[in-house]
Amino acid sequence: MSLTIDYQNKTAVIIGGTSGINRGVAELFARHGARVAVASRSEDKVEDTVTALKALGAEAMGFAADVRDQQAIEEGLAQVQSAFGDFDVLVSGAAGNFPATVNGMSSNAFRSVLEIDLLGTFHVMKAGFPYLKKPGASVINISAPQAYLPMEAQAHVCSAKAGVDMITRTLSLEWGREGVRINSVVPGPIDGTEGMDRLAPTEAVKQRVVDSVPIGRLGTKDDIGHACLFLGSELSSYISGVVLAVDGAWSQGGCGEMSNFLGQFARQMENS
Ligand code: HXC
Ligand code: NAP
Numbered sequence: 330m331s332l333t334i335d336y337q338n339k340t341a342v343i344i345g346g347t348s349g350i351n352r353g354v355a356e357l358f359a360r361h362g363a364r365v366a367v368a369s370r371s372e373d374k375v376e377d378t379v380t381a382l383k384a385l386g387a388e389a390m391g392f393a394a395d396v397r398d399q400q401a402i403e404e405g406l407a408q409v410q411s412a413f414g415d416f417d418v419l420v421s422g423a424a425g426n427f428p429a430t431v432n433g434m435s436s437n438a439f440r441s442v443l444e445i446d447l448l449g450t451f452h453v454m455k456a457g458f459p460y461l462k463k464p465g466a467s468v469i470n471i472s473a474p475q476a477y478l479p480m481e482a483q484a485h486v487c488s489a490k491a492g493v494d495m496i497t498r499t500l501s502l503e504w505g506r507e508g509v510r511i512n513s514v515v516p517g518p519i520d521g522t523e524g525m526d527r528l529a530p531t532e533a534v535k536q537r538v539v540d541s542v543p544i545g546r547l548g549t550k551d552d553i554g555h556a557c558l559f560l561g562s563e564l565s566s567y568i569s570g571v572v573l574a575v576d577g578a579w580s581q582g583g584c585g586e587m588s589n590f591l592g593q594f595a596r597q598m599e600n601s
Pocket of ligand 2: 515
């Protein structure tokens with residue numbers, strides 16, 4: 330059997346798909362023929378992304394919602410299903426991040442990231458499940474190396490993303506029975522993104538990170554998009570419950586450069 334990646338007549342829904350990596354993922358699905366829906370908090374970002382997706386020739390729509398608001402996510406996904414039918418691919422990628430030590434962050438700061446990354450993913454999974462094509466749908470959670478590597482000034486993100494990967498692995502058991510696959514994609518340091526701007530804010534730090542990536546470069550949004558195209562397609566029909574690092578082997582070395590820098594940086598900010 331010869332298999333190709335073709336998303337004609339398929340629907341991909343990307344939550345948190347209006348900037349950075351996830352927008353890159355949305356655009357790649359659009360370029361490969363999918364109907365694409367995106368969501369995030371900002372109406373302007375949703376509108377701008379939908380316009381861009383349409384300019385790529387895709388049928389596209391979007392809705393504004395905060396993933397912490399279960400009802401808003403339920404209502405938005407119901408609208409998408411009414412317009413586009415059941416989903417072939419559901420990507421959950423909304424996240425929040427800032428460098429802060431545990432001693433330097435409030436309970437609310439920790440809670441904010443837990444609620445966006447982890448509770449938000451739970452909401453997207455719960456609300457999306459009724460609309461997933463069964464059998465055949467593929468769900469992708471966007472995780473981070475912090476899920477399995479402790480990193481200074483990232484306790485909130487490490488805790489939240491570890492939980493995201495455990496939702497992925499748990500649902501692969503529960504939803505496998507329904508013919509739904511689910512995997513996590515773990516981006517490494519991706520060039521030109523909000524995440525890198527926050528965690529590697531100067532050229533010098535960015536270079537230290539590049540030097541610590543065995544493959545010798547930062548990742549691109551397309552690197553992550555290509556992994557999502559694969560995991561969303563029949564090419565990966567026996568892959569579920571996997572946490573797939575797309576990071577040029579960065580995490581194999583422990584991401585120590587970024588951890589050291591973030592610890593120093595956060596302590597300086599907190600003591601100033
Ligand atoms: C300490 C901080 C802080 C900081 C915010 N807080 N920034 N604490 N140090 N630098 C605290 C606030 O004081 C507040 O606590 C609490 O966090 C919530 O802040 P709000 O601004 O009220 O929350 P909200 O408006 O909901 O915004 C959420 C956010 C924000 C996470 C704080 O940054 C955001 O919306 N981010 C989305 C975009 C983003 O982060 N993208 C990067 C993803 S990259 P108090 O106690 O004062 O109320 C990523 C991985 C990258 O996830 C990995 C690279 C390798
Ligand atoms: P980004 O540009 O900030 O993207 C985050 C997206 O999520 C935006 O569309 C944002 O739009 C939306 N979002 C944020 N909070 C939300 C909320 N509460 N409810 C709904 N939507 C929300 O970040 P990025 O750097 O590209 O990161 C994207 C994903 O990759 C994240 O899951 C991140 O953890 C992961 N990751 C990134 C890197 C990296 O190098 N950048 C590395 C590892 C993992 P609004 O502002 O409109 O809500």
